[in-house]
Amino acid sequence: MAQFLGVDDYLKQRDALIQEDRSLRREYMTAQLRSPLEVKADEIVRKIRAKEAATVWQEDHPEILHPFPGMEFLTGRKIIEKTQIFQILSKMPKGALLHAHLDATVNVSLLYELALKEQAIHVRIPEQLTAANIGSVLPEFRGLPAKSYGLDGISLTSSAYTPNTWVNIARARETFDTSLGGPEGFDKWVLDAMTIRPDEAYGTHNTVYKAAIYLHSIWRKFTSTFIVAGGLTRFMPIFKQYLRLFFLSSIEDGILHVEPRINFLSKLAIGADGKENVTHRDMLLIYDKVIQEVKAELKQRGQENKFIGARIIYSTIKIITPEELNWYLEDCIALKKEFPHLIAGTFRFDLVGDENELRPLIDYIEPLLQFRKRQAEEGVDIPFILHAGETLGDGNLADNNMYDAILLGTKRIGHGFSLVKHPKLIETCRERGIALEVCPISNEILRLTSSMPMHPLPVLLNNGVPVALCSDDPSVFGNMGLTYDFFQVLVASEVTGLSTLGALARDSITFSSMEVEEKELARKAWEAEWTSFLEYIVAIA
Amino acid sequence: MAQFLGVDDYLKQRDALIQEDRSLRREYMTAQLRSPLEVKADEIVRKIRAKEAATVWQEDHPEILHPFPGMEFLTGRKIIEKTQIFQILSKMPKGALLHAHLDATVNVSLLYELALKEQAIHVRIPEQLTAANIGSVLPEFRGLPAKSYGLDGISLTSSAYTPNTWVNIARARETFDTSLGGPEGFDKWVLDAMTIRPDEAYGTHNTVYKAAIYLHSIWRKFTSTFIVAGGLTRFMPIFKQYLRLFFLSSIEDGILHVEPRINFLSKLAIGADGKENVTHRDMLLIYDKVIQEVKAELKQRGQENKFIGARIIYSTIKIITPEELNWYLEDCIALKKEFPHLIAGTFRFDLVGDENELRPLIDYIEPLLQFRKRQAEEGVDIPFILHAGETLGDGNLADNNMYDAILLGTKRIGHGFSLVKHPKLIETCRERGIALEVCPISNEILRLTSSMPMHPLPVLLNNGVPVALCSDDPSVFGNMGLTYDFFQVLVASEVTGLSTLGALARDSITFSSMEVEEKELARKAWEAEWTSFLEYIVAIA
Known part of the structure; x- marks a missing residue:
């Protein structure tokens, strides 16, 4: 307490308190290592942000009543794209994309173009x-x-x-x-x-509180986009071209590694002959082939550092019964065993879907515990990377999934939106290094938060929880790449600066499923690009 | 981690983790002391809540597109009033009201009736x-x-x-x-x-991001209601009747002690003769007289335990300069010295207004530090009870007010909405016993949160921060008494039950400015009423 302090002493106490309060932030762990270049670039970006908050975000825009930095993405996107901050961030090296559902990763117009040609x-x-x-x-x-x-x-x-x-x-x-x-x-x-319009997210479907079976649920609209797009991506000639577009557009946005979740609920996909006879194994062969093709092309252009590679997080949906889950768990183990050289150690079992209405993790606890034993028997290691806490509930089933994800030893948490309510789990994530895959724009469009200033991300950052920013379903939301998500995070906080974004990108590499040597490669590549990025910022100032 | 556990052992681990995660909650500090009666009543209320979530909140209501428990208050109020939970909570003993602005505490219709008669x-x-x-x-x-x-x-x-x-x-x-x-x-x-309509809060003025000078700011509308009502309450014949109505309606809602903030920005009020010559001292004499009258009436009816009394938190507005603040600080000290017997130790200096646009606390640091010395010289003790963190900003001036409030030794924090972002300050509040005056409905109408499920209150509760629920400006928002605020909190969380509400009410007494003996009286009175309340719930089941 500042009893009888003079102003100078008070200000010293104040600075010390602010520093202590922010000491867990992951960019401060290496703050002493920040180069003069990074400090300078950070200052420049802060100045541009402040200027744009008072100019482009204060101007009248047709049809946008109350623009502000971090506003509803679907409404504000046109303003975002006009800003210099967006131009700058589009050039930022983003690290790895750790949370995206494959069927929603390529611009719908491009997917549609592919379809028209088939x-x-x-x-x-x-x-x-x-x-x-x-x-x-x-x-x-x-x-x-x-x-x-x-x-x-x-x-x-x-x-x-x-x-x-x-x-x-x-x-x-x-x-x-x-x-x-x-x-x-x-x-x-x-x-x-195949997309969500602003009038749907913010008007007719503006509620997170109804199951997908309800006419006006945003989850109903959201789910339907997947059913429509899935009819196209399940056709292997499209699938192959789609993967290529996904990798190339990610690389274009500065992403050097991707770990999409593939929904394997359908046991068979459709081949070029129109027959439903393509197995998950066949799909993985295609996946690997496209990776190799893209890598070869990059190598030819001397750009092999732009793309370290890709993994798959094996996923299914929580509409299945615990008994049905066993088939997928065995399928996952079999694929892992058959292709250890192909996708070494990267299969994950995951369960996606609207947590608030589908079955909670605890319903599957028997097969999930059994899965551990089966892996040991088969000599494979497939850590969980589970969705949990994508909810506004407090103590409801979806919120309680957080306990199960952590008890089951999840390596990362998909969303973990409700983690901020759980002091013990925050501590566990920080101490055990369980990263959160935070999807800011997805959370906002699916109405877990009304805008970025309401998003709990600052709570996570100040508590030292490792975070990787992710796009979730960019083709549905229109946040292609990671530039938009980094933008929304940067403009909504005066604590967060360029060094925070750098820490988020670094963590996306650290907490990825890459092998040790790949991570080393990725880190070196990223650090080199980061320095170029900082030089670019200083040059434009 | 639950490697190779059987289901039974897993469930034990899970229960232990959930308990640990919630162990800081203040109702669990005394959980062992919960009577069987309270446990039973809590179960009954949880059942009614679950039933109503699936019935009255799922039905079609004219003009309400997406009803859900904890929804926008101004839109959902009609549904709230139909519920059994609301009927039950209207009978709950609420404890003390620690955060309300006097000019917004009496139903506007009643104030208007008083005005028409003058x-x-x-x-x-x-x-x-x-x-x-x-x-x-x-x-x-x-x-x-x-x-x-x-x-x-x-x-x-x-x-x-x-x-x-x-x-x-x-x-x-x-x-x-x-x-x-x-x-x-x-x-x-x-x-x-004098009120905010739903179409203003959720339509035309739906933004927290503009200063009151902007046409569509909710703060512009909010501020204007005070200017209009203030023209009536500053007239002493109305002031006196208004105070009486405030005390009586609070008592009617189960509130046994009030600590309104009085805005002393105007140095003089208007007397019965229409002259602007009524001093703050005169106003306090009226305030004390009305308290005594109400207490006497209650005593006559054998209900003296229903109203322990009232204090005043001396307040002004942060539009003044640091130099002008000195006059108010001296005024506050003089009043405290002149009437130690009248309002013993209860004056507080406070600064209210839209934090996001008015001056930050740090601008006033010189007079505020000086205030400490002046109190010591004059032999009085006037702890601060400051507004801070009523903002969505992260690291902006209003958010940083949290650091100053705590360094200045604030006894409680008005709002502290942004506290959840500050791990160190959360720890300080818990350890030093700095209570937060949380105003859920106010926060929602002023667009800091879109609905109760998005409100950060669960973060505070799970971190063991003492909280008193408050109504802030009930005449403007329509949340008269404390029943509505308790309702919104109860229906938006499955962790929160009747025992949580009891803990909140108890804390409002513990962290009030009552003297030790008064607190003892209040506690005894509250505990007796709490038992009757639990008996009533068990009887209706």
């Missing part, structure tokens, strides 16, 4: 499409065998359309009724079905 | 009132001397109205143009000017 891709709907139902009827896509192609003569918008009849996608586009916008109307209908 | 009360506006400007022009009220009454012939809505001319309030009401709703239109105009 003669096998067909679309169907359960009823004729009209002005009245175009907002609610969703396209279902699928690659078909050539012998089934004949039935595609009739438009989806024609009264002669037989419900659930497959129509070739290009043909469906051409014959889309002009009253619904013609071919461009078809484009819009398809793309809308 | 011949001296006049109203004026800067321009003739029309359909076009009725949404933005605010009434200014004032008690006038009798000799000024003659000018009140012309309607505020008449084209003959001379801007800024005072009109008697009853006359202004009678002559209010029928096109604007006649007398009822006047009533609505006046009441709207």
